[in-house]
Amino acid sequence: RRQMIRILADEVQKYEANPTRSQCLTICQKISRQYLDTFADMTPSGKVIAGGYSSLLSQLKTRLENVNRSGKFRRFRSSGPSGMAGVKRGPTDMYGCTRFQPELPPEETDDTVEEKRLRLQSTHSKYGIHGEDRPEVTDLMNTTFSLQRKHINRIPAPSLADLQTSWPYLFTQRGIFSHFELLTDVAILRALELSIEECGNAIVEYFRTKVKTADVQKILAQEATDDLTFLVVQLLMAHFKESPDGLILTTDEFATAADVETSLSLPASPRLILRGNEQKLSGWMVSAEGHVIFEGVLPTFSTGLAAVFATFYIFNLQYQDEAAKTLEFVQRDMDPSVTDDEGTNRLSLKADRTDVEHSYGETEDSLSTLRKPEYESSDGFGLEIATSLLRDVEQSVFYEEDSGSQTSLSVAHEDAEPLTEKSFFFFS
Template identity: 30%
Template sequence: MIGDRIKNPLENDVWQLCLRLREVVDLICAPKIHTNQVAYLQMLIEEYLEMRSKTFPGESLKPKHHYLVHYPELILHFGPLIRLWTLRFESKNSYFKQCARKLHNFKNLCSTLAERHQLLQAYLYAGKDYMMDFIEHAIQSVLPQLDREKVEAVVHELETNLGVEGPDDLQLIKEEDIRHLLSPVQCRRLINYFKSGNTAPSLSTSFSDEPSTTQFTSPRGRSNWVDSFQVPWDKMRPSLKRAIDACNRPEPGDRRHMVHVIVDSMRENCLNPTRKDWETIGCGYFTLLQQLKTRVEYVNRDNTLSRLRKPRRSQTSDDDQPPPAKCAKIDSYGCINWQPQEYPEGETSSSLEEKRKEMVDFFTQEGLRAAKRGRVKELMAIAYLKQREDINADPTPSIQDISKQWPFLLSWKFLLSHFTTLTGVDLYTRLKEDLDKKGKRLLEFFRCQLDQGEEQLVLPSTPRLIALGDTMWSANRWMLSIEGRVVIPHLPPMPDFVTALAVLFASFYVFNIEYQVEAVTTLEFVQRFLARINPDSSKCTAKVQRSRKAGRTVKRKTSDMSLRVISFMNAFSAFDCTS
């Protein structure tokens, strides 16, 4: 590619060095090599190392250069080295790191990672055929008189033309969809069987000396048991019962025993409960939920059959078939709709762009007063996908750019509406309820802590809430500033402080802003204690922070949840029990 650009290539030492290295690489990576060529390879390597030392005398050779000397001997022992190439394994590095961080496993991690990876490879190898085999067996069990060709035709119709991806989709099949393949009676028998929900496989196996048996049950009944689940209080320690009766905080040992008992009782109904099940039984308390989750993962370490799996959609070779559905990119920090993939019905990228321009015209003519129009509200809801595309663009747009493209997004009403669509949480309602329930107790708790000394906190640069009034408590108007400029003015006014707090908190999620180190404890307190959004990780990824005591930059301790927030929740729970 660049040989014709080299002047005097025969006299250019660097170019000759590159050519010699290319010869070495060609022989090393060759799928077949003769023993006579091995001697020639050894000579090339020696010449290359000598030329490298003379061409770059100031650069010492690295250990990797020394490895080249051993390649000829290795080829004589093992054959072409390309067949022993391990570079492909480098792609597994991120997978193993992610598993190691999320497994919470501290015993024989290598064995666990090897097992997880082997199961992943087996699952990927099976692909979609795994689930479709179950569907084929289900059809044969209901209609045993069908010949093989007819069964394959029905499975092909369900998979290719009707888009069935798994057993759950079978309940949506109608009689007219397969009427051209089966008789009316056969169609009705098959449809009734599909709607009974008996086609979804869920493996439940117990390990013993006797031959293992496999049972197939519908996952639709997976969460039904949660509604009728009863905590086995008769198995709890007497000291735990006394602490609860006296409204005291249980001892750590009693709490751990309670978690073990609850998990054992849960696993009698479902070997691997979902996060939704934990939240229901954990009553929304994040620390209890995490303990239940960790305990379930620990007891399920060796039970590979109880893990939840989803079929992987395989590629199709037909040009007229739509491409396989891809998982939407998610923020994984409490967001359920971070970047939707499907356009609203009847909409395209160009039509959403036209709607965006229409809203810009409304804003140019009437300003924020146009936000009261029903048409603007309708357009903002339809164009949510386009809003997320612009916000999530790379490089990240500034707030000023977003305000030009989506001026109504900086109206506090539409900002909160966008947050609700993004996270599924009605933030104002949730903050209002929690402040009404916990507000007085919070004030009493902090009033009791004043003797510990107060520190002046350095407010983060952005976002910040600006209160207009003599004091924070007497203010009745608020503004929001981001990136050093006011983005939500005091007119039209926010009705109360709860709305202002909701707008401030929502701006971090809507505009993909990380929590600043200086404010991470306060914001995570609002997120987990008041808004009750409890993901597994932290929204602050900073590695360093400024020490308040030493006044210098120090390495920041990172954890899935702020240790100060955990400490506060424990202290507040103890205060609540004793007050």
């Protein structure tokens, strides 16, 4: 098997020097389906585990990263986000971003990008939020990305209300996802969907068979939702003893943003607000600084979760303690398929943002408490706990060995790199 992985990696690199995880996923799915008994992940009873391709995919990606780890190889994409042909990804310039504070486009000046920002404001005044469907708005938002980052990264940081006035089309589902992809080279919604497709059922099965706490088993017994992403988040929050209100709020299915701001006590830290219930979700909103900052278009929980996660990253926000462990787990489970020259994951959110110090004053409604110099949670072990659980899930589902009357956990394949914190992300 080890030799086969090496041959496969060599053949893949003849066509793509640094294939993405999604490209490797397609290859591994086909191999595991065609050669089920040889390469598929199976229990001793012959049951296929989580699609059957996870360990093969992990080995292939690890081999490719090891081959490219010399530092001489540089990774570029043939086209950037939103079809920006010819845009190459830069090095990790700040906090794992590839374009934390990029330079102006070669043909632009400070005056021209400011003029384009004003054109965006004018379009919003004329057409409202629906103006984002106009092709020129997409082009202008891409061209002014460097100015958007400059405004967001100011010290002291502007309020989100001020940013929304300056950049109304940033505060939309499309604007948030597009900005995140330009910032990180990661299509966050797709990354989350791939992660759930690959690991969601395995995570649920882990909680069903390995975790016997009352809160977790209560959620499993209720079967209140058919949405796998929502179920995974509920189980994680129950396992970490985090209140759902620390991340998710619910309201009436017909509620408007004004209704939400009146009826709910919105905290300063970001929240995903669901309209309706688990069985019938009619929409979602994201709030921060005590106000609804934008509403979703696609009424799915995955879309809302991706949007609220992107909000933390775009605006340099610290995870709130009430949901920090769950968010850290999700972050490490969503693999963006982008690694740096040392083979480690390129995105490393919030854990070491020591350079950004924002201050809004000392009021409870400010975000100053969220923008901390380093990660910390109420018990000080949020990141470690999330990583430990992810390790347990991967080991128990994919590398389980029956040793007599007890079950022992071990890594079964030789090419696997050590199970460390950097081995995992969302969005392993």
